Amino acid sequence: MTTARYAALLLPSANRVYAAASTDLLAAELEILASAAGAEIVDPRVERIADVAYVTFTVDDLDDRTVAYLANASALYALFRFEAGALHPVPAPRLDRLDDDLVTIQKYAGKTNEQFTRLLLNVTVAASGAAGQMLDRPLRVLDPVCGRGSTLNQALLYGYHAAGIDVDTADVEAYATFVRTYLPRKRLKHTVAFGPVRRDRKVVARRLEATIGLTREAFKAGDVRELDVVAADTRRCGEFFRRGSFDVVVGDLPYGVQHGSRSAGGDLQRGPLDLLRTAVPAWTAMLRPGGTIGLSWNTHVAAREEAAGVLADHGLEVLDDGAWTRLRHRVDQSIDRDVLVARRAPRPRA
Structure with a gap:
């Protein structure tokens, strides 16, 4: 060539x-x-x-x-x-299957830059066993600290299936309100439901479930994208989502204020390393063989080597050379953000 x-x-x-x-x-x-x-x-x-x-x-x-x-x-x-x-x-047409206001229209304090959200999803998918199918089929994306849904919206924009879990019920409720407003306004054919999850007559979570047709014809034919979001502790994701069903797990960890799980004593965990040590086993179980976890966090509160060590200790292959080490950048005076991508071993060949 x-x-x-x-x-x-x-x-x-x-x-x-x-x-x-x-x-x-x-x-x-x-x-x-x-x-x-x-x-x-x-x-x-x-x-x-x-x-x-x-x-x-x-x-x-x-x-x-x-x-x-x-x-x-x-x-x-x-x-x-x-x-x-x-x-x-x-000519370089993007993968986008929906209008880009899906990722730009929401405005709230602490929202992650839309360009960075796209980058984080891109590099995580590119490292996965599904990289060769990035353009060809609806991948399955899980955000284990989904907040108000920035990563979920980017996944939907690509025509992927999106799932999320977050301990902050108010954030999930705010996202549910956005979804229930946005879909009818854009005249997208869909179904949507938001309500309590009950087990043994107790409310254990709140859940948003939607099916979305990228076109009217696709919806009528049953070709839909699934959106599934739960307000619960991220370590409980295995209670709500099928293990081994996601191509990628992508999360932009909150920057030292609060995270997606609580300690055994019930206190909200504030350090990303504490969160990773307790939640990575549950997140890894969500991945298909060859799937990847992509995370971003504030290096002022956790060194890259420490975060990479936690992922490696749970059997993940951390991508830590070449371009993978050049994704660190300054956000503001108190936040220096970096990206770690780690891969679950592919299924052994027969």
Whole structure:
């Protein structure tokens, strides 16, 4: 194949601090997505062309499928190929199956940047055994600390099935209100229910369940996407979701304020390491063989080596070299965010 050089123009970001980090993040994300498509990006770097920042890279001439992977990079606005000293646009349609206001319309304090939410899901899927099917089938995504649903909405935007669990009932209720408002307003054919989960005549959780048709025709034919969200301790996810049924587990851990489980004494856990030590076994059990866990957290409250050690201690293979180590970035003065992706062993061949 012919080697060619490309330039990726960055999507504008309203967040000034994240925009400053997005060039380096895009370079790493493009490497990871290209690898998932079976390609290898060489010499990714930030260049200014006509005083505009681009991420440029060299690769064996891109086929349509590899472009379809790269098109989903979180900060990619447009893709160009260098030809005869000029930039020629490369069509790069995204995977999105629904309108992008699904991920942008919600506004609330503490909401994760939409570009980062997309990046976290992208790199987790790209490392999984389902990476080769990222564009082809509705993957199953679990967010074990789902809050008000940012990751769930990004999964639905891709046409994936989305499930979540969070200890904060108020957040789940707020998300249920959003879903029950958004789906009718967008005239998406759907079913939705939100109510208590009872066992032995006791309420043990609250649950939001929805089925969504990407089109009217698809809904009528029974081709729907499932949304399933539970207000409960994340360590109890095995009570509500089928073990071994998810391609990826993706979570943006809260930054040292509160987390998704309580200690044996009932106190809310505040350190991500405490949460990981108690919850990773339950999360791992949710994964299919070859599935991946992708987590982000504040390194000011837990070092990368410690977090990686917890995942490795539970039998997961931590991806800890190359582009996987270049996803750390500053959020604000008190938050320095990093990403860890770890893989469950694939099923042994017969």
